[in-house]
Amino acid sequence: MGYLYARRFTEAGWRVVGCDREDKYEETVGKFANDSFEILRNGHEVSRISDYIIYSVEAENIDKIVAAYGPSTKYGAIVGGQTSCKAPEIKALEKTLPADVDIISLHSLHGPNVNTTGQPLVIVNHRSSEGSVEFINHLVSCLNSKVVRLLAAEHDKITADTQAVTHAAFLSMGMAWKEVNQYPWESSRWIGGIENAKINISLRIYLNKWHVYAGLAITNPLAHEQILQYSNSVSDLFTLMIQGKKEELRQRLHVAKQFVFHEIHELLLVDDILENFSLSNVPPGGRQPNSHLSLLAIVDSWHKLGIIPYEHIICSTPLFRIFLGVTEYLFCTPGLLDECIDVAVNDTSFRQDDLEFTIAAEKWSSIISFGNFDLYQKTFEDTQKFFEHKFQEANVIGNEMIKTILLRVKERELRS
Numbered sequence: 001m002g003y004l005y006a007r008r009f010t011e012a013g014w015r016v017v018g019c020d021r022e023d024k025y026e027e028t029v030g031k032f033a034n035d036s037f038e039i040l041r042n043g044h045e046v047s048r049i050s051d052y053i054i055y056s057v058e059a060e061n062i063d064k065i066v067a068a069y070g071p072s073t074k075y076g077a078i079v080g081g082q083t084s085c086k087a088p089e090i091k092a093l094e095k096t097l098p099a100d101v102d103i104i105s106l107h108s109l110h111g112p113n114v115n116t117t118g119q120p121l122v123i124v125n126h127r128s129s130e131g132s133v134e135f136i137n138h139l140v141s142c143l144n145s146k147v148v149r150l151l152a153a154e155h156d157k158i159t160a161d162t163q164a165v166t167h168a169a170f171l172s173m174g175m176a177w178k179e180v181n182q183y184p185w186e187s188s189r190w191i192g193g194i195e196n197a198k199i200n201i202s203l204r205i206y207l208n209k210w211h212v213y214a215g216l217a218i219t220n221p222l223a224h225e226q227i228l229q230y231s232n233s234v235s236d237l238f239t240l241m242i243q244g245k246k247e248e249l250r251q252r253l254h255v256a257k258q259f260v261f262h263e264i265h266e267l268l269l270v271d272d273i274l275e276n277f278s279l280s281n282v283p284p285g286g287r288q289p290n291s292h293l294s295l296l297a298i299v300d301s302w303h304k305l306g307i308i309p310y311e312h313i314i315c316s317t318p319l320f321r322i323f324l325g326v327t328e329y330l331f332c333t334p335g336l337l338d339e340c341i342d343v344a345v346n347d348t349s350f351r352q353d354d355l356e357f358t359i360a361a362e363k364w365s366s367i368i369s370f371g372n373f374d375l376y377q378k379t380f381e382d383t384q385k386f387f388e389h390k391f392q393e394a395n396v397i398g399n400e401m402i403k404t405i406l407l408r409v410k411e412r413e414l415r416s
């Protein structure tokens with residue numbers, strides 16, 4: 001993210017200096033030799049001369065890194081961070097920065113390879129003197145993002161609501177496929193548009209760096225509660241499935257549907273749009289039956305947590321908009337939810353996958369609630385290795401899929 005900002009601010013005419021870890025100085029200079037911004041040796045050198053300093057570092061280490069370089073901040077400068085959870089970031093900045101320094105943080109709600117135009121950019125103005133906010137507004141205007149101004153606490157609530165449950169679902173999906181030693185695109189059981197979306201998104205998450213997801217889940221206490229609810233929802237729904245309690249399952253899911261989707265008139269996604277984005281060599285064979293435990297539990301969790309995801313669309317990431325489109329498709333396509341409930345209770349062919357999925361959701365929830373970054377990294381990277389050989393292809397197809405879906409989101413936003 002630091003590179004994205006450095007490049008864009010430089011292109012807009014600002015003088016940008018940056019650094020990576022000091023032990024990587026030579027390597028970093030070489031890596032960015034063709035860029036017009038300047039690489040300095042460490043955070044002290046950056047802090048001494050900069051009017052605005054952005055700590056675009058791992059959330060786990062922000063406290064330590066700000067403590068190291070914060071005292072070198074230029075007199076009267078503005079400082080902020082790019083981490084995904086603002087309460088610990090602001091606390092770290094407040095603890096170390098001299099009183100003459102302003103604190104204005106940023107959070108671009110998208111990954112580093114996404115076009116910034118129109119994507120949400122949260123600005124948290126925590127402590128500022130005259131002119132500072134105007135300066136930041138002017139600086140970030142070159143990104144053409146949609147600026148959303150929030151307090152740190154508001155930001156952390158909204159980002160937990162949009163990212164915690166959905167990331168837990170797709171992390172668990174990847175882990176469950178690994179545990180049953182199954183590449184989903186090689187099996188006729190995961191064919192069809194909705195399956196393509198699940199596979200592409202899950203791989204997209206595993207293609208990223210582990211610390212991005214660990215940071216946003218572990219450092220945000222609200223995310224812990226939500227991921228635990230997700231794991232409980234998965235376990236409750238799976239129990240109803242294996243007990244054959246179809247009516248109870250139906251009732252529970254229809255109440256959740258009514259809560260989350262009561263105002264939906266037009267679907268964002270349809271199966272045949274997603275059918276083209278397959279990683280499989282098998283020609284599209286139409287929708288296959290599936291219990292879709294992972295998606296049912298997302299909506300059940302939203303209901304239990306009182307989250308109406310549409311209320312946060314202004315702060316949504318591209319992946320969140322896709323998650324929402326996929327769950328909306330499953331719950332609001334006439335007859336599809338009941339078909340899925342029928343499969344869940346009567347078709348045992350997905351039971352082993354669903355069992356593994358239930359265990360995976362529980363594992364993620366416990367790693368996150370214990371705040372265990374090391375175990376998170378190991379668990380994430382084990383699954384990442386399993387899918388590694390497919391990442392290049394998945395990235396190309398995933399990009400195309402995301403482009404198509406986001407175009408539809410935009411069209412719908414323009415109509416409403």
Ligand SMILES: NC(=O)C1=CN([C@@H]2O[C@H](COP(=O)(O)OP(=O)(O)OC[C@H]3O[C@@H](n4cnc5c(N)ncnc54)[C@H](OP(=O)(O)O)[C@@H]3O)[C@@H](O)[C@H]2O)C=CC1
Pocket residue numbers: 001002019020021022024043056057058059061065082083084107108109110111112209211212213215216
């Ligand atoms: N990727 C995404 O989709 C998004 C990420 N974010 C957040 O933005 C932040 C940056 O993430 P991202 O850019 O993806 O991750 P990166 O790992 O690419 O960037 C973090 C960088 O900080 C460097 N770093 C660590 N310690 C120091 C130090 N003491 N001095 C200078 N540099 C240091 C790291 O070096 P090294 O790797 O060598 O340790 C690394 O290059 C994270 O907090 C992340 O959660 C926010 C929005 C989206």
Ligand SMILES: O=C(O)C(=O)Cc1ccc(O)cc1
Pocket residue numbers: 083084108109110111163212216317318319320
């Ligand atoms: O779109 C998503 O959900 C992503 O996975 C990218 C992402 C990751 C971390 C953030 O703080 C913001 C965006």
